[in-house]
Structure formats: C-alpha cells, structure tokens
Amino acid sequence: xxxxxIVGLCVIAAVIFLVRRWLFxxxxxxxxxxxCGGCDKTSASSCSNPAEKNL
Amino acid sequence: MSTPIRFALIGNxxxxxxxxxxxxxGARAKVANYPGVTVERRSGMVTGxxxxxxxxxxxxxxxxxxxxxxxxxxxxxxxxxxxxxxxPDLLVAVVDACNLRLGLRLVMELKTLNxxxxxxxxxMDEAKRRGISIDTAALSQAIGIPIVETVAVNSQGVNALRKxxxxxxxxxxxxxxxxxxxxxxxxxxxxxxxxxxxSLMRQYVIAPAQMPRWQDRLDALVMHPLIGLVVLFSILxxxxxxxxxxxxPLVDLIDAGFSGLGELVGALLPDGILKDFIVEGLIAGVGxxxxxxxxxLILFFxxxxxxxxxxxxxxxxxxxxxxxxLGLSGRSFIPLLSSFACAVPGIxxxxxxxxxxxxxxxxxxxxxxxxxxxxxxxxxxxAAFIPQQTVWGIxxxxxxxLFALYFAGVASAALIAWIMRRRSGRxxxxxxxxxxxxxxxxxxxxxxxxxxxxxxxxxxxxTIILALSIVLWFLATFPGAPEGATQPAIDYSFAGQLGHxxxxxxAPLGFNWQMCIALIPAMGAREVAVSALATVYAVGxxxxxxxxxxxxxxxxxxxxxxxYLAWFVYAPQCISTIAVVKRETNSAKATAFxxxxxxxxxxFAAWATYQIASAIVA
Numbered sequence: 001x002x003x004x005x006i007v008g009l010c011v012i013a014a015v016i017f018l019v020r021r022w023l024f025x026x027x028x029x030x031x032x033x034x035x036c037g038g039c040d041k042t043s044a045s046s047c048s049n050p051a052e053k054n055l
Numbered sequence: 056m057s058t059p060i061r062f063a064l065i066g067n068x069x070x071x072x073x074x075x076x077x078x079x080x081g082a083r084a085k086v087a088n089y090p091g092v093t094v095e096r097r098s099g100m101v102t103g104x105x106x107x108x109x110x111x112x113x114x115x116x117x118x119x120x121x122x123x124x125x126x127x128x129x130x131x132x133x134x135x136x137x138x139x140x141x142x143p144d145l146l147v148a149v150v151d152a153c154n155l156r157l158g159l160r161l162v163m164e165l166k167t168l169n170x171x172x173x174x175x176x177x178x179m180d181e182a183k184r185r186g187i188s189i190d191t192a193a194l195s196q197a198i199g200i201p202i203v204e205t206v207a208v209n210s211q212g213v214n215a216l217r218k219x220x221x222x223x224x225x226x227x228x229x230x231x232x233x234x235x236x237x238x239x240x241x242x243x244x245x246x247x248x249x250x251x252x253x254s255l256m257r258q259y260v261i262a263p264a265q266m267p268r269w270q271d272r273l274d275a276l277v278m279h280p281l282i283g284l285v286v287l288f289s290i291l292x293x294x295x296x297x298x299x300x301x302x303x304p305l306v307d308l309i310d311a312g313f314s315g316l317g318e319l320v321g322a323l324l325p326d327g328i329l330k331d332f333i334v335e336g337l338i339a340g341v342g343x344x345x346x347x348x349x350x351x352l353i354l355f356f357x358x359x360x361x362x363x364x365x366x367x368x369x370x371x372x373x374x375x376x377x378x379x380x381l382g383l384s385g386r387s388f389i390p391l392l393s394s395f396a397c398a399v400p401g402i403x404x405x406x407x408x409x410x411x412x413x414x415x416x417x418x419x420x421x422x423x424x425x426x427x428x429x430x431x432x433x434x435x436x437x438a439a440f441i442p443q444q445t446v447w448g449i450x451x452x453x454x455x456x457l458f459a460l461y462f463a464g465v466a467s468a469a470l471i472a473w474i475m476r477r478r479s480g481r482x483x484x485x486x487x488x489x490x491x492x493x494x495x496x497x498x499x500x501x502x503x504x505x506x507x508x509x510x511x512x513x514x515x516x517x518t519i520i521l522a523l524s525i526v527l528w529f530l531a532t533f534p535g536a537p538e539g540a541t542q543p544a545i546d547y548s549f550a551g552q553l554g555h556x557x558x559x560x561x562a563p564l565g566f567n568w569q570m571c572i573a574l575i576p577a578m579g580a581r582e583v584a585v586s587a588l589a590t591v592y593a594v595g596x597x598x599x600x601x602x603x604x605x606x607x608x609x610x611x612x613x614x615x616x617x618x619y620l621a622w623f624v625y626a627p628q629c630i631s632t633i634a635v636v637k638r639e640t641n642s643a644k645a646t647a648f649x650x651x652x653x654x655x656x657x658x659f660a661a662w663a664t665y666q667i668a669s670a671i672v673a
Contacts, residue, residue: 003327004328011526013522018522
C-alpha cells in the first residue's frame with residue numbers, strides 16, 4: 001500500500017508541475033519568457049536564457 | 056525604500072556591452088563575438104557600489120535613428136518612451152576602441168540629449184595590439200564626457216568605471232527634464248556629424264593605415280563566394296562527424312552509470328509498483344535522455360568556437376547573397392543559427408531583422424533548423440538503424456546521416472522561404488553588420504557557454520522531462536491487463552488505448568501505436584520521445600541506450616525508421632515555440648498557419664519517405 005501512495009504522490013506532483021507550467025505560468029514570470037524549457041524557474045530574475053531575460 | 060539609481064549601457068552591436076554588464080553585475084548573460092546577441096533590454100544590480108544601482112544592458116544600435124525592433128527597444132529605453140520604464144539616470148556609452156569612428160556617431164547623437172553620460176572605451180587591448188593610439192584625456196575634454204578605458208573580457212578598467220558610477224550615484228539626482236532628439240537624420244545633419252567625428256579622429260587618434268594583413272587574407276578566403284561555401288560546408292561536416300565519433304565513450308559511460316543504477320535499485324527494492332516506477336519510469340525515462348548530453352555539448356563546443364573566433368559573422372556575409380536569392384538575407388542567418396540550439400531564442404532574435412516580411416518568413420522557417428532537443432531522437436534512431444561503417448575512407452556513415460538530417464531541415468527552410476517570398480513583394484534592406492576581428496577563442500567563454508548549455512539540458516531533464524516521464528509511465532502502466540489477457544499489459548493501458556486510437560491516422564506513414572504514443576509528449580519536449588519509447592518498449596534495467604536501440608531495430612523496419620526521422624525533421628513544434636510565435640507575430644492567424652503548415656509538412660515528409668523507402672526496400 002505504501003508503495004502505491006508514494007507512486008501516486010509522484011504522479012500527482014508531476015501532473016501539477018506540468019499543468020502549472022503550461023496552463024498557469026507564474027505571474028512573476030518574465031513577460032518575455034517563452035517557456036523554452038531551458039530553465040525550471042518561474043521568476044524573471046532566475047531566467048537563464050539571455051535572449052529571454054527581461055526584468 | 057528609495058528607487059535605485061539606474062544606469063544604462065548603450066553602444067554599437069558587438070562592442071562588449073554584455074561583457075561589461077556581466078563584469079559590473081556578476082551576471083552570466085551570453086556574450087559572443089558577433090552582433091545581435093542582445094535583443095531585449097536586460098537588467099542587473101551593479102555590485103560593489105555604496106548605493107544600490109540598477110544597470111540595463113540594451114541591444115546594440117548604430118544610431119538613435121533606428122531600423123529594426125531591437126534597436127527600437129534601445130532607443131525607447133534611452134528616451135524614456137518605453138511604457139512602464141523609468142528613464143535611465145546615467146548613460147554608459149560603450150565604444151569599441153577598434154571602431155571608434157562608428158561608436159562616436161552614436162555618442163555624438165546621445166550627447167545631444169543633454170543627459171549625464173560616461174564613455175567606456177572598450178577593447179583597448181585589441182586597439183593597442185593593432186597599433187591604434189587614442190589620446191583619451193584630450194578626447195574626453197573635447198567631447199565633454201568622462202572616458203574610462205576598459206577591457207571587459209578580463210575586467211581591466213572595470214573598477215575604475217565602477218568608481219565613476221559610484222561617484223555619480225552619490226550625487227543628488229537631477230530634476231527630470233523634457234528631452235528631444237536635437238539632431239535629425241537629414242543628409243546635411245549626418246554630414247555635419249561625420250565632419251565633427253573626422254575632426255576628432257584626426258586630432259586624437261593615430262591608427263595604422265591597414266588592418267593586419269593575415270586577417271584580410273583569411274577574409275578573402277572564407278568570404279570568397281565559392282571557396283567560402285566549401286569552407287563552411289567542410290566545417291559543418293566535421294562538426295557532425297565529431298558529434299558521433301567523439302561522443303561514444305562518454306555516452307557509454309553515462310549509459311553504464313544509469314544501467315548500474317537501475318540494477319542497484321532493482322536489487323535493493325522488493326518487487327512491486329515502486330520498483331517498476333523507479334526503474335522503468337524514472338531511470339529509463341531520465342537516463343535515456345541524459346545519455347545524449349555529450350553529443351549536445353560537442354555540437355555546442357564547435358558553435359561556441361566559431362562564435363568566439365569571429366567566423367560566424369563572416370558566414371552571415373557569405374550567405375547573404377545566396378539567402379537573398381531565397382528572399383532572406385544575411386540578417387536572418389544569426390536567428391536561424393540560434394535556432395539550432397532552440398527555436399525560442401532564435402525566433403526572438405529575428406527582432407534584429409528590419410524588413411517585416413523577411414522577419415515573418417524567418418520566424419516561420421526557424422523551427423526547421425534542427426534544435427538540440429531533436430538530437431537525442433536522431434542519435435537513438437541512427438545508432439539503431441545505421442551501421443557504424445566508414446564511407447569513402449574518412450566519413451562515418453552515422454555522422455553523414457546526421458548531417459543529412461540537419462541539411463534536410465536547412466534545405467526545406469530555404470525552399471519554404473523562397474515560396475513564401477515569391478508570394479509577396481520585396482524591398483531591399485542592405486545587410487549592415489559589423490565584421491568583428493578574428494581572435495583566438497577564449498577558454499573562459501567556451502567554458503561558460505558549455506556550462507550554460509549543460510545546465511539548461513540537465514535542468515530540462517530534471518524538470519519537464521522527468522515530469523513527462525512520470526506521467527507517461529503512469530499512462531503506460533494503468534489500468535493493468537485484465538484477467539486472462541493475451542496481449543502485453545501496455546496494450547490495455549491508457550497510453551496503449553491512445554496509441555491504438557491514433558494509429559489509423561498515422562498508418563500511411565508506417566507508424567505503429569507505440570510510435571504514436573511517443574509523439575504526444577514530444578510536443579512538450581522533443582527529447583521525451585526517447586524516454587516515451589523506452590517506457591512503451593519497457594526498457595529498464597539493461598543498458599538503456601543499447602537496449603532501446605535493439606528493441607527499435609527488432610520492431611521497426613528501415614522505412615519506418617526513416618519516416619520517423621523525417622517526421623522529427625519537420626515535426627509540429629513544441630508548445631514553447633508555438634507560444635513564442637504567437638507573441639512575436641502577435642497574430643493568432645499566423646500562429647495557426649505556422650502550426651498547421653508544419654504539421655502538414657511533417658505528415659507529408661514522413662509519408663513520402665515511408666512510401667519511397669518501402670518501394671526501394673521491396
């Protein structure tokens with residue numbers, strides 16, 4: 001049972017991550033961020049794509 | 056809390072603004088030895104000042120009379136005309152000491168704004184090496200602007216500049232006044248400006264009559280319309296050979312590491328869902344993609360090397376004429392080149408293109424340049440289906456195949472650009488790019504560039520690819536096979552059902568339902584096609600790379616493999632690319648056209664490849 005719980009939580013976390021990333025990008029995210037997937041960050045200050053970084 | 060004082064770096068393209076920005080702020084923004092790297096304004100806090108101060112790094116511009124969208128950004132920020140942007144308190148004009156005449160034009164225009172300004176005379180080391188002598192103190196007095204000599208790439212003069220900025224930051228702020236651009240771009244005004252610059256150059260600069268002869272000779276060779284193309288073609292061929300030939304030992308090492316990890320986890324954990332999840336979902340999914348890191352790094356090593364030597368701008372000039380035949384120009388070269396890394400920054404880099412129609416066409420064809428996310432898919436299928444044999448004594452057949460795939464993308468982009476341009480009238484915009492000096496590549500730039508690419512890739516693997524692999528494993532595992540099932544369990548899973556549902560549509564292309572499943576997560580990130588295939592073919596504890604290759608070789612025919620490769624040459628672009636096309640074109644219609652045409656192209660190319668290859672094999 002505990003194995004199913006761990007796996008279930010991981011799957012839910014992955015789904016939430018993807019939904020947040022594509023459907024509800026953070027309001028802190030740079031307006032210029034195209035979500036290139038080059039970083040996992042949602043704030044402009046941590047964007048590592050120089051072509052997109054726009055504080 | 057008071058608003059920090061704001062400085063802005065402004066100067067010609069490729070004069071070293073971003074290097075200076077990195078040195079002053081401690082940032083690690085990309086720098087390269089070609090113009091047009093910065094297309095948006097970038098911001099950071101200056102380190103080492105007694106007061107907080109923000110520094111803006113603006114796209115390069117030759118004049119305040121702008122011709123392209125990126126130059127417009129620089130001008131609007133300087134003039135305080137960008138909505139929501141505060142006007143900078145002090146301008147830091149950056150001028151390449153080797154191109155003083157060109158830099159002074161912008162400085163003299165900026166001077167008419169009557170704004171506080173300092174001048175950073177950058178690349179002084181290179182100027183001295185070329186025998187250029189500048190009487191900085193006298194020039195400063197003549198133009199009434201403090202000048203600091205800098206060599207941004209190794210921090211020389213950066214502290215002096217910082218001290219000057221600190222001194223300014225401690226002064227009471229000046230009242231905001233109205234400003235207008237006091238000069239015009241009328242011919243007589245430009246002539247007067249140049250006369251003034253020539254006078255300054257005569258009085259304060261001693262320069263040798265010619266550039267170093269070896270650079271001229273090299274330029275005559277690499278920019279020759281015919282020999283230059285042969286040189287470019289040869290360089291690219293060597294790069295793609297190296298991607299396969301050099302990467303193998305490292306790929307094998309990473310592969311062995313993940314295989315060992317899979318076996319270890321398999322031995323430690325009791326049989327059950329958790330073990331399946333970790334071994335077949337996480338390790339196979341993530342490991343299957345991460346093994347391609349060496350190939351990506353080798354590709355970028357060469358691109359960075361060419362960037363840093365100054366060759367890439369020559370390539371842009373070289374390709375200007377052939378590209379004009381297609382309706383594009385050398386200006387499209389750098390956005391298209393950037394797209395080999397990722398289409399997103401490539402599409403954003405089209406802002407340097409003055410002609411709106413050319414910009415639109417470049418956006419439409421940029422994703423046909425093979426981005427690094429496609430490399431794992433190509434590498435997997437090539438390794439599984441193309442024998443590792445030498446051709447014509449020197450070439451590796453796998454490397455040649457990879458070259459052919461990249462070439463197919465480029466050739467298709469050329470054809471589509473030509474068709475699109477024929478459908479619209481054209482206006483000639485001459486290519487104006489500054490030709491940088493050749494220089495020995497700097498190990499620091501190479502290291503930083505490779506570190507950035509490696510980090511971007513590893514982060515993608517650790518986030519989006521990991522998440523997609525988990526979801527995919529779940530869809531491929533649940534629901535389990537019913538009692539008395541005769542087919543493999545995945546046939547009954549959600550993924551299996553989806554694959555079976557999609558398969559009739561892709562049947563003319565020869566795709567089986569497992570291949571159809573992999574197409575869906577590949578829309579999120581192309582590399583996930585590899586982990587998706589690892590999941591649906593249930594590759595786990597064995598050597599992931601080898602085992603998956605063997606599984607594909609056993610279940611796909613050669614025409615099917617070719618068709619799958621053709622699909623990925625044109626594949627409908629990832630979600631991020633579609634989003635950035637929407638933003639850059641600001642048109643739902645253009646975005647819909649972009650998505651549909653690429654999908655249709657991918658479908659047709661895969662269909663044609665499959666049919667032709669099947670006919671040949673038969």
